[in-house]
Amino acid sequence: EAEVAQSPRYKITEKSQAVAFWCDPISGHATLYWYRQILGQGPELLVQFQDESVVDDSQLPKDRFSAERLKGVDSTLKIQPAELGDSAMYLCASSLAGDRGDEQYFGPGTRLTVT
Amino acid sequence: SQQGEEDPQALSIQEGENATMNCSYKTSINNLQWYRQNSGRGLVHLILIRSNEREKHSGRLRVTLDTSKKSSSLLITASRAADTASYFCATDTGRRALTFGSGTRLQVQP
Numbered sequence: 001e002a003e004v005a006q007s008p009r010y011k012i013t014e015k016s017q018a019v020a021f022w023c024d025p026i027s028g029h030a031t032l033y034w035y036r037q038i039l040g041q042g043p044e045l046l047v048q049f050q051d052e053s054v055v056d057d058s059q060l061p062k063d064r065f066s067a068e069r070l071k072g073v074d075s076t077l078k079i080q081p082a083e084l085g086d087s088a089m090y091l092c093a094s095s096l097a098g099d100r101g102d103e104q105y106f107g108p109g110t111r112l113t114v115t
Numbered sequence: 116s117q118q119g120e121e122d123p124q125a126l127s128i129q130e131g132e133n134a135t136m137n138c139s140y141k142t143s144i145n146n147l148q149w150y151r152q153n154s155g156r157g158l159v160h161l162i163l164i165r166s167n168e169r170e171k172h173s174g175r176l177r178v179t180l181d182t183s184k185k186s187s188s189l190l191i192t193a194s195r196a197a198d199t200a201s202y203f204c205a206t207d208t209g210r211r212a213l214t215f216g217s218g219t220r221l222q223v224q225p
Contacts, residue, residue, distance in 0.1 A: 004157070033212055042203050042215030043158070056212060091157055103148070104213065106157035 002026045004107035006092050012113045018080035021110045025074070025094030033104065034067055034077050035091040043091055049075065082114045120216050121204060127222040134191040136219040138204030139184075145207045147180055147187050152201045152218070161189075161202075196225045 005024040013019045025032050030051050035043035046065065048056040052072040060067065064083070069075040079086055089109045095102040122137045138147070146165045150158040164171045164180045164187065171178045177190040191198055201220050205213040 040217075042205075042217050044215070045212045048212050089155075093158075103160045103163065104158075106150075106159070108157045109155075111155070 004092055004094055004105050006090075006107035006110055008110055009108060010111045010113075012115065013082050015084055015114050016081040018078065019082050019112065020079075021077045021090050021092075021112075023075045023077070023092030023107060025092070026105055028096070029094035029105070030072075030097050031095045031102070032069055032075050033093040033095075034075070035093065037089040037091055037109070039088070046077070046090075079112075082112075084114050087112055087114045121202070121219040123219060124217070125220045125222070127224065128194055129224050130194060130196055132194055134194050134198070134221055134223070136189045136202050136221070138187045138189070138216055140187075140204075140206050140216075141185065142206075142208055144182075145209045147178075148205045148207070148213065149176075149178060149187075149189050150203045150205060150215075152203065154200070158203065191221075194221075194223045196223050199223045 004026055007022050011019055032049040034046040036046050037043040046060045047067045049069045052069050065079055067077045089111050091109045092107045093104040095104045120139050126134055128134055144166055146163055148163045149161040151161055152158045162173045162176055162178050164178050166182055175192045180187045199222055201218045203215050203218045205215045207213055
């Protein structure tokens with residue numbers, strides 16, 4: 001069964017350092033999402049791509065976060081510089097077309113700890 | 116900000132019992148989805164109910180939706196230890212991607 005791949009699974013970094021996460025969605029899925037999940041809370045959307053275009057990055061802290069999906073397939077989320085408050089689980093998800101009622105498939109996530 | 120709020124925040128039951136979780140939301144929706152998350156893992160889609168539906172079943176899962184009260188419930192019948200997880204409702208308002216609630220942590224004791 002096709003799955004969303006994410007790496008690394010765990011990342012420990014010091015504050016002010018740069019960190020990057022990678023996501024490979026299910027083949028053929030046009031829509032890709034990055035979520036941040038703080039312990040004990042639900043996921044919150046950071047950025048949504050339709051193919052290679054950003055369709056929603058209203059909740060992305062653009063002073064330190066950036067995301068790209070250059071060829072409309074895999075995606076990278078970067079944080080520079082990392083802050084203590086960035087410690088969280090970063091989840092990638094994909095869906096076929098992003099239409100209403102579209103089921104999202106999630107990857108296993110990257111657990112980030114900023115020290 | 117989170118659209119949905121689950122109730123209770125935590126639930127502990129014995130194997131074989133039924134588990135009921137509730138979700139309330141604030142704005143009109145196109146559909147509502149339920150997801151499960153095992154500890155430290157990604158989310159798995161369980162069931163989707165559209166705004167014009169009132170009840171939906173999938174195996175041991177039963178979901179209801181009351182749009183007049185802006186609420187939904189997830190019932191897991193004959194629970195198993197493997198059902199231990201966090202359960203999230205997520206609303207699709209048509210404006211942007213899904214908005215998740217804060218989750219219910221279910222513990223099923225063997």
